Amino acid sequence: MRIPRALRAVRSLPMGAGMAKLWCAVLLAVVILSQSSAKEVGSEADLASTGDWILLDRNAWLLKRRSAIASMIPGPGIPGIRFLNAFAYNVKNDRPNDYTTVGQRHAFYDALSYALHFATDVPQELRCVRFFDAAADVTATLNVGAVELWSIIKEKASLTPDTENLLIKINAELFAKNFKVVEKLMLTWRQPRDPSAAAPTERLDALDFDLRMVAFEQGTVEAYLAANPALVTVNVKNELKASHPGFDWAGQFLSGQGGAVDRRKLFRETWLPAVGITNFDFFKKADRVAMGEAYVFFLHGYDLNKYKTYKTQGIKPLASCKGVLPGLAH
Secondary structure (H helix, E strand, O other): OOOOHHHHHHHHOOHHHHHHHHHHHHHHHHHHOOOOOOOEEOOHHHOOOOOOEEHHHHHHHHHHHHHHOOOOOOOOOOOOHHHHHHHHHHHHHOOHHHOOOHHHHHHHHHHHHHHHHHOOOOOHHHHOOOOOHHHHHHHHHOOOOOOOHHHHHHHHHOOOHHHHHHHHHHHHHHHHHHHHHHHHHHHHHOOOOOOOOOOOOOOOOHHHHHHHHHHHHHHHHHHHHHHOHHHOOHHHHHHOEOOOOOHHHHHHHHOOOOOOHHHHHHHHHHHOHHHOOOOOEOOOHHHHHHHHHHHHHHHOOOOHHHHHHHHHHOOOOOOOOOOOOOOOOO
């Protein structure tokens, strides 16, 4: 497959420089690919344009990215360049429907986290956004490049078809809503703004944006559950109880981009009880919001005490712009 000159140049750079120029390079490619599709196809023989990618591209990205969270990706070139090409193309051309599986959507969030941290034309205040780093946390803790993410979750959570159906639909709904925010964040606002507002103009600090993303997502989940009561069967109610052995795996769907299983378990067993939530209930919006806010505070490098002060006294610290995931801190 012929790769545009700009992308060939990026592939020849040392990885540090490749990281820095990624977003600029792929956006240039977007202009070239303006009439092409961007979706995952079965094999190289099925590639219809330079906007398509194959499973191997996505896996190459995630497997290398997994080690890159602890240390920069070694060697020349960017693994999974076709997947990253499509990521930028889809953001610019409003194509959320090209991500049809849980694993594809997860990889999108992971690529977004990467672009926010390393692309040269991303404003400094966007670099401090941590909300999407939860996806990178999953990549770091699960070998999601080797095994499809949903296969891992389904097996570990021991889900019945009813619960599987609901969670996959929630994942798709969250992705569609989040995608619109990502488009505005990267292409229009160029600064953190309120994701729930119709036409926001006020600049937020990164921590405030991340907390509002939690509220935005959980509002989406709440609306979906209210609009689809028939999907909440007895099996669903039983399997989404915190006491269910597979709950912390099913909890991947508490938010669109997921989060590490052990991390969520820590929040559920330690952080949430510290603010009065001793028995987490998936069907209580306030509980889901509290879980998401705990993750945001963690990703900003704040401890339980800061989280407790925020939840009990309403005192929010400033965005730290440090982060806690190795390789992503600034």
